[in-house]
Amino acid sequence: MAETRNAVTGVVTDIQRFSIHDGPGIRTTVFVKGCPLRCFWCHNPEALEPRPQLQYFPDRCIGCGACVDACPEAAHAIHDGIHRFDRSRCTGCGLCVETCYARALLMAGEVKSADEIVEVVLRDTAFYETSGGGVTISGGEPLQQPRFTRAVLAACREAGVHTAIETAGHVAWDHLLTVLPETDLVMMDIKTMHTEAHRKATGVSNERILENARRVSENGTPLIIRTPIVPGVNDTVESIDAIAGFAAGLRSLVTYELLRFHMMAGAKYAALGMACQAAELTPPDDELMARLTAAAARRGIAVTHT
Ligand code: SF4
Ligand code: SF4
Structure with a gap:
């Protein structure tokens, strides 16, 4: 029997309507939870672990004690x-969240059916049509939940909505093959061509990512390669030139995008009980972004920067 969309579920941290930074035009971006990379500058720390997690914002707490009675684990x-709050006792059941009217307790991650997501995405079809936008599945890593991502994209496409994914690319090729037939655009990050530097910065090698980028290109799916410019990782002409050289060899390349690093997630790290290792980093200035963009463009490809 064919699987219904409603039966396919995924863990989602957020659905952002009217997004203009996740692909062409006005888009709805769906953030799924779970990522195999651990980039130390990640600005979505709530999307790293695949399971729902409790976020605690102490500055909002009014000390009412309602959560004490609600928690079966005495957390x-x-x-x-x-x-x-003793995070080591928390199982992520979410019971305390419902009792906290001060919103000091929030759950990062909720199980949603593909149908629920599609219903939200289709509310803005008029805006997609006029702006050349659509839906983007981001994360976390959308290819960690390939059946869910495919189900959402397939239904949106059936309704005439342009479909895109934002991926870090460190996934089994089978997962990409599951999703590519329903995908109009792949946006893939390449952080550095240097394998050891990549491992040090993200926790994984870049070999599978580069191989997947080549295979997506051979498949003919339009591809945007993106590099977050992070101080000490890839903020040199040599580093960006090497990535641009690789991107220039991808025949389905649309654009190479350089994204200026910004650390805006400090409060989210604290709310999850995580240390933020990038808190002291300074964003690259305009002059450096322009220099890196010019270096990449010398490879004869279209380059943009933020
Ligand atoms: S999410 Fe559940 S286990 Fe965790 S603190 Fe709240 S009630 Fe306790
Ligand atoms: S329910 Fe919320 S506001 Fe009340 S004590 Fe617990 S965390 Fe603080």
């Missing part, structure tokens, strides 16, 4: 009128 306590 919350009030001592001397001050709320304490």
Whole structure:
């Protein structure tokens, strides 16, 4: 029996309507949870782990104690009128979130059916038509949940909506093959061509990513290669020239995009009980972004930067 979309579920951290940074035109971007990379500058730390996680924002807590009664694991306590949260006890059940009217407790990640997502995406079809936009599945890594990503993209496409994915590319080729037939555009990150530097910065080698970029290109799917410019990782002409040289060899390349690093996720790291290793990094200035863009363009490809 054919699988219904409603039966396909995924873990989603957010659905952003009217997004203008995740592909052409006005888009709805769906952020799925779970990523095999651990880039130390990641600005979506809530999307790294595949399971739902509790976020705690102490500055919003009014010390009401409602969460203490709600939690079956005794993860919350009030001592001397001050709320304490023991993350090691938390199973992520979400019961305390419903009792916290101050919104000091929020769940990152919710199980959604493909139908629920598609219903939200299709609300804005008029905007996609006038702007050349569509839907983008981002993350996290959308190819960690290939059946869910495919189900959403297939339904959107059936309704005439342009479909795109944002991927870090470190996935089995089978997962890409599952999704590519329903995908109009692939946006793939390449952080550095240097394998050891890549491993150090992201926790994984770049070999599978480069191989997947080549295979997507051979498949003929339009491809945007993107590089977040991160101080100490790839903010040199040599590093960007090497990536641009690789991108120039991809026959389905549309554009090479350089994305200026910004660290805006400090509060999210704290809310998840995680250390933010990029808090002290300074974003690249305009002069450096222009110099790197010019270096990449010398490879004869279309280059943009933010
Ligand atoms: S999510 Fe569940 S286990 Fe975790 S603190 Fe809240 S109630 Fe307790
Ligand atoms: S329910 Fe929310 S506001 Fe009340 S003590 Fe717990 S975390 Fe603080």
